[in-house]
Amino acid sequence: MPALPPRTTDPPWRTAWDRALYGPQGFYRHAAPGDHFRTAVHGSDLLARALLTMARGCGLDTVVDVGAGRGELLAALHLLAPDLRLVAVEVADRPDGLPEQIRWTAALPARVDGLVVAHEWLDNIPCHVVEVDTAGAVRVVHVDPATGLESLGHPVDGPGVPPSLATWLDRWWPLDGTDPGTRAEVGTSRDRALGDLVARVGRGVVVAVDYGHTRAARPAGGSLRSYQRGRQVPVLPDGSRDVTADVALDAAAAAAGARVLTQRDALQVLGVTSARPPVERAGSDPRSYVAGLSSAGRAAELSAPEGFGEFTWLVSAVGGVAAPLG
Ligand SMILES: C[S@@+](CC[C@H](N)C(=O)[O-])C[C@H]1O[C@@H](n2cnc3c(N)ncnc32)[C@H](O)[C@@H]1O
Known part of the structure; x- marks a missing residue:
């Protein structure tokens, strides 16, 4: 059967998403x-503490934070360990007030020896979105960036669509026999990005932390969504809001040769515990007791089931380094 022509001049989701977050007026240029x-x-600095334990355990003296936001993680690491070399990779400008010892760059280093952290980075890497049409064909979804109105373009096995999309879907998110309207976010761009990050490391560890799913439980309607000022809002690639989608964690792990752990398990191994301080300390050292309680509360939040504890750590050790994860 000849391929259906795309019915739209709107860009595919991947293009619209990329412009919305990283174009000249993109969300992450200003937000x-x-x-x-x-x-x-x-x-809190608990994640920084865990990653410091990881860096020290691996004998690494450099930490690169990819998608560093406003440098919060590196600022916490700098306070804990001023001897570390710290590099932020971020498309946004360097924020005011960051310790000058923290290097700030928009470009990934060509080669790194050190601990490379990518915290909630993969979910913001734009990817193609596909949908099953009424005839059962899997087609690329296009979107009007101003209105969010969607339309269906080429079938994934048609002309003008990289064959890698269909190959990836077959392996990681098969849609054969699913109902019209079933959707998927195609993880090729994320897998490539994480594989590329790992390939830049000579000796070190890459830790990508994110939310997502595996082949056993993909979300049938996809997971594309937006956040703005603390709330989930209608998804729209117009630069006014974040656009994210859950990561196909098994595919990304395979691309990066990564070990897969829940955040709960990783934090436990790295010494972040939600154990409360002994109550006798309240009398002998109230300040330390209160600090211990607060730290235990935050550790519990980072390890919570159905919360941060379910986040996944993808850990790739390179160049003979052994990550201290038991
Ligand atoms: C969800 S935020 C996470 C920020 C921080 N890591 C955290 O966990 O709070 C994703 C960040 O990644 C940045 N980012 C995404 N792709 C990037 C790239 N290719 N190079 C540099 N920064 C990137 C965005 O600008 C944004 O600040």
Whole structure:
């Protein structure tokens, strides 16, 4: 059967999404992530402590934070360990007030020896969105960036569509026999980005932390969504809001040769515990007791089931380094 022509001049989701976040007026050119949603790097230094344990355990003295936001994680690391070499890779400009020892760049280093962290980075890498049409064909979804109105373009096995999309879907997110309207976000761009990050490391560890799913439980309607000022809002690639989609974690792990752990398990191994301080300390050292309680509360939040604890760590060790994860 001849391929259906695309019915639209609107860009595919991947293009619209990329412009919406990283174009000249893109969301992340002006927005601080922490003004719009809360991640595990906000509110305490516990993630920094865990990653410091990882860096020290691997004998690494450099930490590169890819998609560094406003540098929160590196600022916390700098306070804990001023001897570390710290590099932020971020499309946004360097924020005011960051310690001058933290290097800030928009470009990934060509080669790194060190711990490379990509915290909630993969979910913001734009990818193609596909949908099953009424005839059962899987087609690329296009979107009007101003209105969010969608239309269907070429079938994924048609002309003008990279064959890698159909290959990826077959392996990681098969849509054969699914109902019209079933959707998927195609993880090729994320897999490539993480594989590329790992390939830049000579000796070190890459830790990508994100939310997502595996082949056993893909979301049938996809997971594309937007956040703005702390709330989930209608998804729209117009630069006014974040656009994110859950990561196909198994595919990304395969691309990066990564070990897969829940955040809960990773934090436990790295010594972040939600154990409360002994109550006798309240009398002998009240200040330390209160600090211990607060830290235990935050650790519990970072390890919570159905919350940050379910985030996944993809850990790729390179160049003979052994990540201290048990
Ligand atoms: C969801 S925010 C996460 C920020 C921070 N890591 C955190 O967890 O709070 C994603 C960040 O990645 C940045 N980013 C995405 N792709 C990037 C790229 N290719 N190079 C540099 N920064 C990038 C965005 O600008 C944004 O600040």
